[in-house]
Amino acid sequence: MILIMAWRNIWRNPTRSWVVIAAIALGIWAAIFMSGFATGMMNSYVDGAISNIVGHIQIHHPSFQEDKETKYIISELDLLTEEIKNYNNLKAMSLRSIGTGMIASSKGARGIEIQGVDPDSEATVRQLDTKIIDGDYLNVEKRNPILISQRIADKLNVKIRSRVVLTFQDLEGEIISAAFRVNGIFDTKNNQFDEGHAFVLRSDLNRLLGADPNDAHEVGILLSEKEEIKNIVPQWASKFPSTKVEPYYIISPDLQLYESQMSSITMIYLVVILLALIFGIINTMLMTILERLRELGMLMAIGMNKVRVFLMIVLETFMLSFVGVPLGLLLGTLTISYFGQKGLNLSAFSESMQMYGMSDMVYFDLPAATYWQVPLLVGITALMASIYPAIKAIRLKPVEAIRKL
Template sequence: MKAFSARAGLLLGLAFRNMLRNPRRSILTLSAISVGVWSCTSLAALARGVGAEMARDAIYNLTGHIQIHAPDYVEDPSIEHRFKWPNQKINRLLKEIDTAGIAVRVRVPAVVASERETRSVTLVGIDPAQEQGLSFIGDKISAGDLFSAAGKSGIVIGRALLDELETKQGKRVVLLSQNTKNEIADRGFRITAVFDAELESTEKSYVFVSREAAQTMLGMQGEVSEIAVTLKDKDKLHEYVTRLKQALPEFEVHSWRELEPLVTALNSIQNGFLFLWYLIVIVTVAFGLVNTLFMAIYERTYEIGLTQAIGFSPLMVLFEVVFESFYLLISGAIIGNILALLTNLWLKDGVDVSAFARGTEMIGVSSMIYPDQRISDLVAVNILVLIIGIAGSVYPAWRASRLTPVEAMGRRE
């Protein structure tokens, strides 16, 4: 055992000096490895940033982490699928989990008409105090009495919708929607505030009134459409959703991942694509590494023969080469990781892609992308580079170990 560790020490030392013998070549190989590691991790951070932004926007866009509805609401979000509120059982269950916020809403399709134009929208009846910190609208309209300022008939609409309706703050619009008796209910509201959202589609999709006003208009007294919940600890999402699903079979409980399939799909595609890309880049890096090792062995043929003549076993020669490759890989990976961290630091204020604003709008993200460097990506890239790099270097190492001392020494010019 002692002998083995002594040998390993000797080989590690030899390999390290070997790497330094042709600094120019080693630096070039190192650069290729670093660029590979750096580009993989940095690009992953950017791609994850897009995904994280999408998730954040989706959660903040009235979704929350968990939603509770009457059965069939998600498939068909209409007034038919409503439930009685307050509900003691739900209240008790929500008290047992670590919620950051709970918002109870009326949420039904409706049509809004100004003097000039008509648009279809989603009518959301909210309690502004509950929405604070939970959804974008809570933070947009901080004054809780916006609705009651106009005698409980205030409405808050998005800037883009205001333009489309050709109306102004302070003017009246009419909301039309189906009531609980399957008749069309209509009621006039005064625009008490206008909200700006990151996505134009959000501004066009939602109009907000107070929950009481919505309930009165639709004949939903004592009834609501949905409960949105945000959690303090996002990692408990799965646990809590499962618990709520079991405890509330007479309701529909969904996590935001189920409600936003696009975000979830993007995430899984990213996982697949990024992994494939790591493989491609690292295999390309490995070609260069293998080539460098062959050159190094070729130069040292005489020397290898000599070491074998004085008692190095073929296995020792093999390890000598593999160790050299290991040094190159480790140093390349370290530099690559440092570069990636620097890149993330440099881009921490976000990458502005507003030149493609309409495009980002289409996939549902705002125009700033913040790198999101995940430990799992760093680990994956570093492990892959080591595994594929070492695996590739076994080939030249094996060739080196098969040299016979006499032949190898005879090759000296």
């Protein structure tokens, strides 16, 4: 009966109840929207970084990452690559030789990381071939081809087939220079990466470094399941102690920081939304109680105890939430689904987003847990919001309440 009374009570003033339901639904929608947007942004940044820069896992000589000296070549590379190739969750693998030096044209010079790659395997890890906006991808038939970014091309004032000179140290520490011809110009939409990297053939770079043609400084690995990183990294690390096996979030701690920052920001938004919701619900329920003073007094007069009165007020609040929550979830799910497929075009902020390595299209995504976490939080919020009005209700003195007009 209390359930029936609570349900009917909330429809005594349908307009007011719908306002609260709309506020709850809107709150949930806003929380889901914010969470979906933030996750989408995060994915854009992290996935962009994974596919353009780091991959899921990188393997180096233990000292290579400290100062990137070319002498730190990976040992036991054959055994290592064999092991990696046999791994079930391997999606792609690429071997890279790396030199740090200068790229120069007649118009200028810039510091750069030169990566010697095998075109086919690199395309599977970084999809570099799909980022070419002018010219062609690396071609093993050509002599000393190089891929540079649009930003470097602009700064060095070079174009396709222009000649650039790379200067770097070989394995002996000697400075060497070599001329390369621009074969293609790429744009990964990540300004930082584009300004700092150029790609040549691994065979060319190894020859110039004085290294064996099969040597590499880096193994870039892409897995079919991102979640497998935590399992496989320690396995490989223990099997090949003379190498350093690192997941992307260790190689680029900024990615982990960004992930946690986004979670914190989402949580802050959620708290703000829930706070607004609490006050909205408290206000409405207090008004409801104020309007029903005489009735509540009468209920206590005829024998409804305080626990039941308390329960009735809490139930009324809960029921408002129970109508609002599915509505909010439905709206939120539809929004996430729409923007998850079509994406939200933020091309107006394209410049600044690319500066941080993000695409200007944000595809919303939402961790599955959010679909129960948000309603649960709203439920807890509704419960908290109902407590004060319910306490006000049970503190009423029947005789005083009945006297009220």
